Amino acid sequence: MIGLLIRDLRLAVRAGGGFGLGLAFFLLVAVIVPLGVGPEAATLAKIAPGILWVGALLSCLLSLDRIFALDFEDGSLDLLATSPIPLEGVAAVKALAHWLVTGLPLVAVSPVLGLLLNLPGPGYLWLVLALALGTPALSVIGAFGAALTVGLKRGGLLMSLLVLPLYIPTLIFGAEVVKRGAAGLSVGTPLALLAGITAGSLALLPFAAAAAIRVNLR
Amino acid sequence: MSIWEYANPKRFMQTSGLLLPWVSGVAALCLMAGLVWGFFFTPVADKFGATVKIIYLHVPAAMMATSAWAMMLVTSLIWLVRRHHVSALSAKAAAPVGLVFTVIGLITGAIWGQPMWGTWWAWDPRLTAFLILSLFYLGYIALWAAVENPDTAADLTSVLCIVGSVFAFLSRYAVLFWNQGLHQGATLSLDKEENISDVYWFPLLLCIAGFVLLFVALVLLRTRTEIRARRLAALMARERLA
Numbered sequence: 001m002i003g004l005l006i007r008d009l010r011l012a013v014r015a016g017g018g019f020g021l022g023l024a025f026f027l028l029v030a031v032i033v034p035l036g037v038g039p040e041a042a043t044l045a046k047i048a049p050g051i052l053w054v055g056a057l058l059s060c061l062l063s064l065d066r067i068f069a070l071d072f073e074d075g076s077l078d079l080l081a082t083s084p085i086p087l088e089g090v091a092a093v094k095a096l097a098h099w100l101v102t103g104l105p106l107v108a109v110s111p112v113l114g115l116l117l118n119l120p121g122p123g124y125l126w127l128v129l130a131l132a133l134g135t136p137a138l139s140v141i142g143a144f145g146a147a148l149t150v151g152l153k154r155g156g157l158l159m160s161l162l163v164l165p166l167y168i169p170t171l172i173f174g175a176e177v178v179k180r181g182a183a184g185l186s187v188g189t190p191l192a193l194l195a196g197i198t199a200g201s202l203a204l205l206p207f208a209a210a211a212a213i214r215v216n217l218r
Numbered sequence: 219m220s221i222w223e224y225a226n227p228k229r230f231m232q233t234s235g236l237l238l239p240w241v242s243g244v245a246a247l248c249l250m251a252g253l254v255w256g257f258f259f260t261p262v263a264d265k266f267g268a269t270v271k272i273i274y275l276h277v278p279a280a281m282m283a284t285s286a287w288a289m290m291l292v293t294s295l296i297w298l299v300r301r302h303h304v305s306a307l308s309a310k311a312a313a314p315v316g317l318v319f320t321v322i323g324l325i326t327g328a329i330w331g332q333p334m335w336g337t338w339w340a341w342d343p344r345l346t347a348f349l350i351l352s353l354f355y356l357g358y359i360a361l362w363a364a365v366e367n368p369d370t371a372a373d374l375t376s377v378l379c380i381v382g383s384v385f386a387f388l389s390r391y392a393v394l395f396w397n398q399g400l401h402q403g404a405t406l407s408l409d410k411e412e413n414i415s416d417v418y419w420f421p422l423l424l425c426i427a428g429f430v431l432l433f434v435a436l437v438l439l440r441t442r443t444e445i446r447a448r449r450l451a452a453l454m455a456r457e458r459l460a
Binding site for chain 2: 144148149151152155158161162164165166168169172173176189190193197205208211212215216218
């Protein structure tokens with residue numbers, strides 16, 4: 001499983017494309033929103049938590065179809081399915097690899113983008129914490145969506161239609177943590193709920209993703 | 219005699235063919251009686267005016283919107299466990315009906331909300347949850363349409379339905395957390411003191427019965443269509459091979 005993880009990370013970094021693209025997209029969202037809504041600091045500070053979360057969500061979505069599609073096309077997914085690792089483990093490892101190349105960089109650059117969007121001072125810690133807790137859920141939910149649409153010719157658009165509604169609870173609680181944190185309120189409840197969603201998704205969705213892959217490989 | 223006999227498409231076609239005119243007829247009767255009673259023969263409520271009468275469409279449609287998803291969840295589970303095609307096809311047949319009920323609930327709600335709350339739309343938890351539910355229906359229908367092999371499509375949509383149910387449920391409670399509501403609470407519960415008065419309750423009950431039967435009739439009809447389409451496809455495949 002560690003070998004698979006290293007292979008996926010290598011592919012993501014060396015084969016170009018996916019890696020960094022999501023990050024650039026995240027940056028672009030943070031740049032074009034102020035251009036659209038105007039530079040007033042108060043307005044930006046108010047919408048910053050939501051924009052940063054929506055940006056993270058969309059840039060995560062952007063690279064989802066790479067989780068399984070390339071392996072499906074060149075046949076390595078069949079090999080993985082017949083390998084001694086359970087398919088559930090493969091799905092979990094691939095989601096982890098996706099998080100390491102997409103989610104983790106997003107978490108790392110988010111304070112800088114918070115600065116661009118004039119996020120209030122106390123919000124930064126909570127922004128990083130909420131993204132760090134929430135983006136694994138985005139990756140694993142996305143892996144499930146990618147597994148559902150892996151056999152389709154043009155599955156990308158359909159996948160966003162399937163995955164975005166599933167992202168809603170994560171988005172709500174994640175943005176709520178940052179919003180409350182930025183306002184200096186207590187963030188315990190949404191943070192716990194966000195962590196709960198992540199833990200539940202991590203525990204259950206690899207099974208659903210593996211079931212979907214089995215159907216698609218039949 | 220058990221319900222599993224209807225997993226046989228032939229038995230299902232026979233029985234549903236017999237049932238369909240009756241169910242449709244009683245649905246039409248209930249709806250006509252309930253709507254006419256509700257629209258013309260109930261007193262005008264003092265705080266609401268005549269706008270309250272849209273309740274006879276709004277409430278039953280909203281109830282059926284969630285019930286349709288629940289039915290899809292059950293039939294999807296049956297498909298995954300027992301591999302009965304009729305079950306999978308009935309889930310497929312129910313999805314567009316459920317979507318239409320959701321949209322009816324949203325639209326009648328907007329029409330009612332305009333005079334009552336002064337706005338067509340508010341990001342109220344209940345309204346938002348219904349909008350999200352309609353997105354789940356859309357995704358489900360789109361996945362059915364996108365996958366060519368019918369068995370693969372049935373499997374994938376069933377898995378989506380189960381995962382979607384969990385997340386739709388989570389969203390329902392997440393939006394409660396996210397915003398306070400304009401929408402009133404439940405007033406139709408059987409065990410509460412503060413319910414709507416009987417004058418409105420009885421025609422509403424008739425309308426709810428009418429919507430349930432309408433849903434059953436539409437799903438039966440659409441499932442029959444799906445089964446016939448499946449048979450046609452099989453015949454055409456056989457023709458090509460011969």
